[in-house]
Structures are given as C-alpha cells and as structure tokens.
Amino acid sequence: MLSMELARKYARAIFELACEEDQLKEYGADIALVQQTMVDCPELKSFINNPNFPPEDKKKLLKEIFAEDLRPIVMNFLLLLVDKRRMQVFAAISAIFAQLTNEKLGIAVADVTTVEPLTEAQMTALKEKLERVTGKQISLREHSDPSIIGGVVVRIGDRRIDGSIKGRLAAMTADLMAN
Known part of the structure; x- marks a missing residue:
C-alpha cells in the first residue's frame, strides 16, 4: 500500500513536469523505454533494485545505458529514484504515468x-x-x-x-x- 502511494506521488510529479514542458508524449516514451528495458533485461532490474550495490554504481550504469535516449529531466528523475531507493516502484510509476497521460489526452x-x-x-x-x-x-x-x-x-x-x-x-x- 505504501509503495503504491509513493508510486502515485512520483508519477504525479513527473507527470506535472511533463505537462509544464508540454511534452507529455515525449516523457511517456522515455519512461516507457526505461520500463521496457527493465522488462527485457531482468539482470538490470535486479541490479538496480539490489540494496547491496552502491547508488553511485547504479546511477553510472543508468547514465551509460540511457544517456543518449532520455531527456535530461527524465534522467534526473531516474537518478533521484536511485538516491531515494525508490526504483523498486518504477514499474508502478510507469503504469500510473501512462494512466494519467491517457486521462489527460x-x-x-x-x-x-x-x-x-x-x-x-x-x-x-x-x-x-x-x-x-x-x-x-x-x-x-x-x-x-x-x-x-x-x-x-x-x-x-x-x-x-x-x-x-x-x-x-x-x-x-x-x-x-x-x-
């Protein structure tokens, strides 16, 4: 329950940023790319969600993988999630973001x-x-x-x-x- 509430807050935050920038579809595509990559590569998801690895290593890997593909704000959002140890709710954040986007559009x-x-x-x-x-x-x-x-x-x-x-x-x- 708590993780879903956290996911809603983070999803709403990135959604509002996307609306302010008038780039809802673009942010959605970036978030979907990260989510699909996590699904396609369970090792990446496992590494990112493992508390035994230092956040700096996780952030370095995310930058290497997505540096060319993500908008700077979306990349910073991912890095924030790593710092706050919230990447385990990223799938829920992605789903809620898509739902909010669909409602808006x-x-x-x-x-x-x-x-x-x-x-x-x-x-x-x-x-x-x-x-x-x-x-x-x-x-x-x-x-x-x-x-x-x-x-x-x-x-x-x-x-x-x-x-x-x-x-x-x-x-x-x-x-x-x-x-």
Missing part, C-alpha cells in the same frame, strides 16, 4: 482478447468502431486466450463486451437453466 485503453492475433485490418476496424461507441480515442492492447474458443472480448475500464463463443455458450446455458 482523452485516450481510453481497450484490452482486446482473442484466440489468435487480429490482422491489421481487423485491429483498425475494431479501433474505429470502439472510438465511435465511446467517443474517445482508443489505444488497443492485444491479449491471447485460447479458452474463449473464438470471437473477441473487449474491456475498456470497468466495461466488458463479450463477443466470444465461450461467453455466448455461458449465456445460453444460463438461459436454459433459468427455464
């Missing part, structure tokens, strides 16, 4: 679950349809789940649209059991 994230990945044309058509229905700009996140048998399940916030075969079978079963 009027973007809704739609989680799309299918058995197999959708084609580019299907993704475009689905995105356009969801934008018409919601009145918001939509960002799609694809997921795969063979248990839905076929069709698609879309989740936008707390709203769920189940067009899967599994969902239809469950609805039919419920109807039959009710009669």
Whole structure:
C-alpha cells in the first residue's frame, strides 16, 4: 500500500513536469523505454533494485545505458529514484504515468482478447468502431486466450463486451437453466 502511494506521488510529479514542458508524449516514451528495458533485461532490474550495490554504481550504469535516449529531466528523475531507493516502484510509476497521460489526452485503453492475433485490418476496424461507441480515442492492447474458443472480448475500464463463443455458450446455458 505504501509503495503504491509513493508510486502515485512520483508519477504525479513527473507527470506535472511533463505537462509544464508540454511534452507529455515525449516523457511517456522515455519512461516507457526505461520500463521496457527493465522488462527485457531482468539482470538490470535486479541490479538496480539490489540494496547491496552502491547508488553511485547504479546511477553510472543508468547514465551509460540511457544517456543518449532520455531527456535530461527524465534522467534526473531516474537518478533521484536511485538516491531515494525508490526504483523498486518504477514499474508502478510507469503504469500510473501512462494512466494519467491517457486521462489527460482523452485516450481510453481497450484490452482486446482473442484466440489468435487480429490482422491489421481487423485491429483498425475494431479501433474505429470502439472510438465511435465511446467517443474517445482508443489505444488497443492485444491479449491471447485460447479458452474463449473464438470471437473477441473487449474491456475498456470497468466495461466488458463479450463477443466470444465461450461467453455466448455461458449465456445460453444460463438461459436454459433459468427455464
């Protein structure tokens, strides 16, 4: 609980700086790059989060890896997190920053679950349809789940649209059991 509260405070701070600079998308790209690098390289994440290594070594490594790719304020933000021993909440900071950015820009994230990945044309058509229905700009996140048998399940916030075969079978079963 405490770590999520810390993550919110740090995310809000870097978000406000990005808004002041009018570079929300750019800061978001930098933060996403760092987060993806941590996911792609678990050794880096392990090193950065290990309290046995001195902060100076961690900061030196971060500078070597990201010096060319990050804006100075984002780099300073990372270094501050190292100094304050808060890098373990960076994933949460990244997620909260993305959420704040999406809210500010009027973007809704739609989680799309299918058995197999959708084609580019299907993704475009689905995105356009969801934008018409919601009145918001939509960002799609694809997921795969063979248990839905076929069709698609879309989740936008707390709203769920189940067009899967599994969902239809469950609805039919419920109807039959009710009669």
